[in-house]
Amino acid sequence: MSLEVGLKDVALRAGVSPSTASNALSGARYVSAETRQRVFEIAEAMNYRPNLVARGLRRQETRTISLLVNDIANPYYPAVARAIHDRIGAHGYVSFIGNTDGDPETEVRVLEEMRSRSVDGVIMGTMALSPERIRSVVGPTMPLVLLTGESLESPEHEIRQLRADEVGTDDSIGIREAVEHLRNQGVTDIGYVSGPVGSIPGTGRMQRFRDELTEAGLRVNENWIEFASSYTLETGYDAADRLLGRSNRPAAIMCANDLIAIGVLEAARDRGLAVPTDLAVIGFDDIPTAKHVSPRLTTIINPATLVGYACADALMRRIEHPDVPFEHTALPTHLIARGSA
Amino acid sequence: MSLEVGLKDVALRAGVSPSTASNALSGARYVSAETRQRVFEIAEAMNYRPNLVARGLRRQETRTISLLVNDIANPYYPAVARAIHDRIGAHGYVSFIGNTDGDPETEVRVLEEMRSRSVDGVIMGTMALSPERIRSVVGPTMPLVLLTGESLESPEHEIRQLRADEVGTDDSIGIREAVEHLRNQGVTDIGYVSGPVGSIPGTGRMQRFRDELTEAGLRVNENWIEFASSYTLETGYDAADRLLGRSNRPAAIMCANDLIAIGVLEAARDRGLAVPTDLAVIGFDDIPTAKHVSPRLTTIINPATLVGYACADALMRRIEHPDVPFEHTALPTHLIARGSA
DNA sequence: CTGTTAGCGCGTTCAA
DNA sequence: TTGAACGCGCTAACAG
Numbered sequence: 001m002s003l004e005v006g007l008k009d010v011a012l013r014a015g016v017s018p019s020t021a022s023n024a025l026s027g028a029r030y031v032s033a034e035t036r037q038r039v040f041e042i043a044e045a046m047n048y049r050p051n052l053v054a055r056g057l058r059r060q061e062t063r064t065i066s067l068l069v070n071d072i073a074n075p076y077y078p079a080v081a082r083a084i085h086d087r088i089g090a091h092g093y094v095s096f097i098g099n100t101d102g103d104p105e106t107e108v109r110v111l112e113e114m115r116s117r118s119v120d121g122v123i124m125g126t127m128a129l130s131p132e133r134i135r136s137v138v139g140p141t142m143p144l145v146l147l148t149g150e151s152l153e154s155p156e157h158e159i160r161q162l163r164a165d166e167v168g169t170d171d172s173i174g175i176r177e178a179v180e181h182l183r184n185q186g187v188t189d190i191g192y193v194s195g196p197v198g199s200i201p202g203t204g205r206m207q208r209f210r211d212e213l214t215e216a217g218l219r220v221n222e223n224w225i226e227f228a229s230s231y232t233l234e235t236g237y238d239a240a241d242r243l244l245g246r247s248n249r250p251a252a253i254m255c256a257n258d259l260i261a262i263g264v265l266e267a268a269r270d271r272g273l274a275v276p277t278d279l280a281v282i283g284f285d286d287i288p289t290a291k292h293v294s295p296r297l298t299t300i301i302n303p304a305t306l307v308g309y310a311c312a313d314a315l316m317r318r319i320e321h322p323d324v325p326f327e328h329t330a331l332p333t334h335l336i337a338r339g340s341a
Numbered sequence: 342m343s344l345e346v347g348l349k350d351v352a353l354r355a356g357v358s359p360s361t362a363s364n365a366l367s368g369a370r371y372v373s374a375e376t377r378q379r380v381f382e383i384a385e386a387m388n389y390r391p392n393l394v395a396r397g398l399r400r401q402e403t404r405t406i407s408l409l410v411n412d413i414a415n416p417y418y419p420a421v422a423r424a425i426h427d428r429i430g431a432h433g434y435v436s437f438i439g440n441t442d443g444d445p446e447t448e449v450r451v452l453e454e455m456r457s458r459s460v461d462g463v464i465m466g467t468m469a470l471s472p473e474r475i476r477s478v479v480g481p482t483m484p485l486v487l488l489t490g491e492s493l494e495s496p497e498h499e500i501r502q503l504r505a506d507e508v509g510t511d512d513s514i515g516i517r518e519a520v521e522h523l524r525n526q527g528v529t530d531i532g533y534v535s536g537p538v539g540s541i542p543g544t545g546r547m548q549r550f551r552d553e554l555t556e557a558g559l560r561v562n563e564n565w566i567e568f569a570s571s572y573t574l575e576t577g578y579d580a581a582d583r584l585l586g587r588s589n590r591p592a593a594i595m596c597a598n599d600l601i602a603i604g605v606l607e608a609a610r611d612r613g614l615a616v617p618t619d620l621a622v623i624g625f626d627d628i629p630t631a632k633h634v635s636p637r638l639t640t641i642i643n644p645a646t647l648v649g650y651a652c653a654d655a656l657m658r659r660i661e662h663p664d665v666p667f668e669h670t671a672l673p674t675h676l677i678a679r680g681s682a
Numbered sequence: 683c684t685g686t687t688a689g690c691g692c693g694t695t696c697a698a
Numbered sequence: 699t700t701g702a703a704c705g706c707g708c709t710a711a712c713a714g
Contacts (some may be wrong), residue, residue, distance in 0.1 A: 003482060006691060017701045022693060029694095032699060049457040053403060054691035056394045057706045073423040075416065075629065082414040085440055094437050094454065099426055113435065116390040141344060233629075262633060286418065286576075292603060294635030347707060358685045363709055373683060395707035398690050 005046045014042045025050075030138060033266060046061060056118065066096040066114040067131070068124040069147075070211075073285040074231060076257065076304060077125075080147070083308025084123065091316055093120070102127035102199060111137045121315045123147055123330050127199050131162050143318040145311050149201020158258065165314040166328045171208045171284075174300030174333030175254070178282050179216050181335055187280055191224030191250035191338050193239045193260050195231050202227075205256055205284070224250040228260050236263025244271055244279075252280035252341060258287045258299055265340065280341035284333075295339030366391075397459065406656060407437040407455040409448070409465040410488075411430070414549045415572060416628040417598065417645060418466075424649025425464065432657055434461070443468035443540060443571070452478040460531045462656045464488055468540050472503050484659040486652050490542020506655040507669045508648060512625075515641030515674030516595070519623050520557050522639075522676055523593050524578045528621060532565030532591035534601050536572050543568075546597055546625070565591040569601050577604025585612055585620075593682060594619035599628045599640055606634060606655045606681065621682035625674075636680030644672050 009022035016035060023029040024039035031039075056062035067084055068079045085095060096119065098110040107129045114122060121143035126134060131146055138144060140163070148168040184191060190211050195202030206225070213220050226243040228235040236255065240263060240273075243249065255261035261283030265275060273279045275295055281288060283299035290297040310329045318325060352362035357376060364370040365380035372380075383389075397403035408425055410418045426436060437460065439451040448470045457465060462484035467475060472487055479485060481504070489509035523531060533550050536543030547566070554561050567584040569576040577600060584590065585608060596602035602624030606616060614620045616636055624631060624640035631638040651670045658665060 003480060004691095007693095008691080018691090018702055019693075019695095019702080023700090026693080030699065035699085049453060051398075051691050053394060053397050054706090055693075057392075057398050057690090057708090058692050060706070062394060067555065071423065072413075072426070073419040075419070078414040078416070078419045081438070082412065085413070085438065094439070094458070096435050097422070097426065097438050098435070099423065112390060117393045117435070140342065165594045289633055291629040292630055292634040295635075330696080348709090359707090360686080360709070361684055364684090367709085369709080371683065376683085378709080392707050395690090396709075398692090398706090399708045399710080401690070514704095 004051070005048050006051065007048070010039065010043045010046055010048050013046065014039045017150075021161035047227030055238055060118075061120055062118050063091075063093050064096065064117070064119045065093055065123065066098055066110075066117075066119045066123045068098040068100055068110055068114070069123060070102050070123065070127050071099050071229070072097055075259070075289060076285050076302065079304035080308040083305045084312045087309055087312030090315065093316075100127065102196070104128035107134075108137055112249045114144065115139060119318050122143070123311045124317055125131065125149070125201075127201065130200075131164060135162055135164065141322075143315055144329065145315045145318070145320070147307070147311055148165070149205060163326065165318055165326050167310040167314055168328075168330050169302055169307065169333050170330040171205055171300070171333055172212060174284070174302075174335055175205075175208050175212045176215070177335035178254060178298075178300060178341075179218070181213050181337060182280060182282075182341065183216065183218075185280075187251040188218050189221070189224070189251040190218065191221070191226070191243060193236060193253055193255045193264060194225065194227050195256040195260070196229055197227050209254060221250070223248075224253075228256070228263070231257050231259055233259045233263040233266075237267045238263075240264040240267035241271075244268065244273070249279075252276075254282045255284060258285045258290050258297060261297055261299065261340075262289065262293055264297075266299070276339070276341050282335075282341045286336060291338065293340075298338045298341035299336060300333050301332050301336050302333055345392070346389050347392065348389070351380065351384045351387055351389050354387065354445070355380045357674075363407045380642075401459075402461055403459050404432075404434050405437065405460045406434055406462045406464065407439055407458075407460045409439040409441055409450075409451055409455070409463065411443050411466060411468050411572070412440050413438055415624050416630060418644065420519055420645035421649040421652070424646045425653045428449065428650055428653030441468065443537070445469040448475075449478055450657040456480060456483065462486070462660050464652045464656055466490070466542075468542065471541075472505060476503055476505065480650070484656055484663070486659070488648070488652055490546060502597060504667065506667050507660055508651045508655055509669075509671055510643055510648065510674050512546055512641075513553060513676055514604055515625070515643075515676055516546075516549050516553045517556070518676035519595060519639075519641060520553050520559070522678060523623075523682065524557065524559075526621075528592040528627065529559050530562070530565070530592040532562070532567070532584060532594045534577060534584065534594060534596045534605060535566065535568050536597040536601070538568050543572075550595060562591070564589075565594075569604070571596070572598050573601055574600045574604040574607075577601030578608045579604075580610035581605040582612075583616070585609065586627050590620075593617075593623065595623045596625060599624035599626045599638060602638055602640065602681075603630065603634055606636075606638070617680070617682045618658075623676075623682045627677060632679065634681075639679045639682035640677060641674050641675050643674055647672050 011018040024031040024036040100107045125147035144164040194206045226239040228239040286301040352359040365377040441448045466488035485505040488612040567580040571581040627642040
């Protein structure tokens with residue numbers, strides 16, 4: 001027996017049946033004004049709160065979603081998580097948080113766990129699993145929003161077959177602006193520190209870098225491309241150290257994210273390189289720290305809050321209208337020039 | 342009808358009753374080896390996953406907890422959240438995340454929401470509600486861990502009556518070390534920028550500051566104490582600006598958290614004050630950004646990961662053994678001297 | 683060792 | 699306008 005007051009306790013005290021009490025409170029069916037009033041008052045007085053687990057079982061909807069990211073402690077995600085939280089909260093949803101560490105097996109495990117928990121939808125920033133694989137794990141009907149690091153640009157028919165909405169960023173814009181910014185200062189020897197080899201967002205973003213360099217008539221020097229083994233400051237430092245240790249080095253390094261860029265900044269300092277004169281550094285994301293490092297990090301703004309809102313909006317839309325066409329949202333990115341380039 | 346395969350689908354195909362299938366899979370009761378083997382294989386083949394909502398209703402335990410903090414986007418919390426996540430994940434629990442914005446009404450609303458969702462426990466970093474109020478909202482039996490910004494030092498009988506475990510930090514240690522560090526450099530005019538007036542952790546931490554100053558034989562100058570209206574960089578800047586605008590100013594400012602301290606750093610720079618020579622600044626928390634600002638922030642380490650582990654451990658213990666004595670854990674804090682003081 | 687029955691707390695039939 | 703009966707998917711209690 002439970003200490004909680006249930007619907008039937010309220011019904012009993014109000015002298016009505018549980019179903020009438022239910023209808024009175026939910027407004028699903030007409031109930032006489034006086035009965036309704038009485039039920040409301042008694043529910044209030046008894047401090048009644050519906051058991052959402054039972055309701056979830058009955059209605060087959062839990063008003064629960066899950067947000068699966070690489071690592072919530074990574075400074076880019078909290079802002080996204082906060083935005084999602086606020087937006088879905090307004091619809092009466094709460095979110096489970098899951099960390100995947102960019103590990104494919106963990107991603108599968110967490111997805112299955114969430115399916116088991118009957119979440120109403122999933123927002124996932126995948127690092128390792130292909131979208132097709134994700135869809136196969138969560139089942140064919142689960143509302144799914146892919147938080148892709150960068151625009152996947154899936155052709156229309158592919159995304160439809162995936163039955164997922166996508167929210168990402170248009171990295172080309174920011175990267176193009178960054179390349180232009182460097183060229184305006186006469187620097188054309190541009191290197192890149194990417195995320196891990198094979199990481200989904202990392203690969204896409206680096207491809208943009210290659211595209212924009214080529215587009216600008218610059219040559220991509222494979223010797224100036226290095227991979228950090230994760231998206232952290234320490235691995236960025238190590239990657240930069242390898243890169244800067246080579247016989248000839250670039251005049252600028254662009255990075256897959258700000259953490260890596262800050263690692264590059266530190267590696268440059270430790271090698272006695274002045275930033276931006278000896279080496280220009282450009283990050284990606286504009287995490288809060290970016291404007292406080294020294295020199296202040298020139299970076300590409302990834303609008304985390306807008307990304308979060310877009311994810312939440314897409315998911316709410318999909319849950320409420322399962323059959324509207326699938327959408328692909330790409331938020332624009334932009335260079336913000338500060339001290340490091 | 343659902344697309345999901347349920348226990349009875351598995352049972353049907355295995356030629357056993359649902360309860361036998363249940364027992365085979367959960368191991369709650371002996372089932373013949375061969376039956377068990379068959380059920381396992383079929384469950385695997387059908388990709389069966391138990392419906393945790395139904396199980397939760399039946400078992401009256403959801404393997405779900407909620408983590409309620411001021412603002413997950415605040416850089417101190419993600420590390421705590423990550424630690425909690427990892428620790429409870431090992432026990433098969435997942436966590437809801439809730440932001441309260443330090444607003445008492447929001448705190449009540451979120452707590453009630455979580456009670457409604459039948460979470461098995463709550464970890465809450467309160468900003469506004471008294472522990473007694475929290476207990477009254479979640480009901481008398483809900484396992485509850487108070488993530489207090491600083492040690493509440495509740496007397497033994499109070500905490501027992503609250504039926505909550507507490508995890509906090511022993512701020513005295515770090516603050517004493519900080520005061521000593523400043524004195525060693527001959528600075529005795531020490532100011533303080535606190536969090537919002539009336540905020541629970543803010544009040545406690547400031548009291549420690551007062552105590553340690555007095556302890557060290559220094560005078561607390563009320564003119565050198567200022568309140569930021571929240572725990573953010575911007576409000577820290579504003580508070581520092583007010584403080585530094587006064588006719589005589591302290592030689593050092595200690596802060597309620599690092600974000601405020603970084604705001605103080607910027608306010609000092611904008612006023613042409615050199616740090617640490619004109620003004621020494623000491624933060625609190627040691628958030629990741631702290632070591633990258635310029636000058637690198639001297640601060641007091643708040644061991645976020647250990648705090649998270651301690652919260653998770655306390656909650657798991659309480660859930661599994663409701664009757665063990667209530668505990669109060671205070672993790673030590675320590676000064677880490679960098680460039681700003 | 684296994685099957686049958688019942689019920690977790692709701693919301694939704696159906697019948698009155 | 700209301701009540702009685704049933705079932706969401708699972709597991710505990712009780713038989714056999």
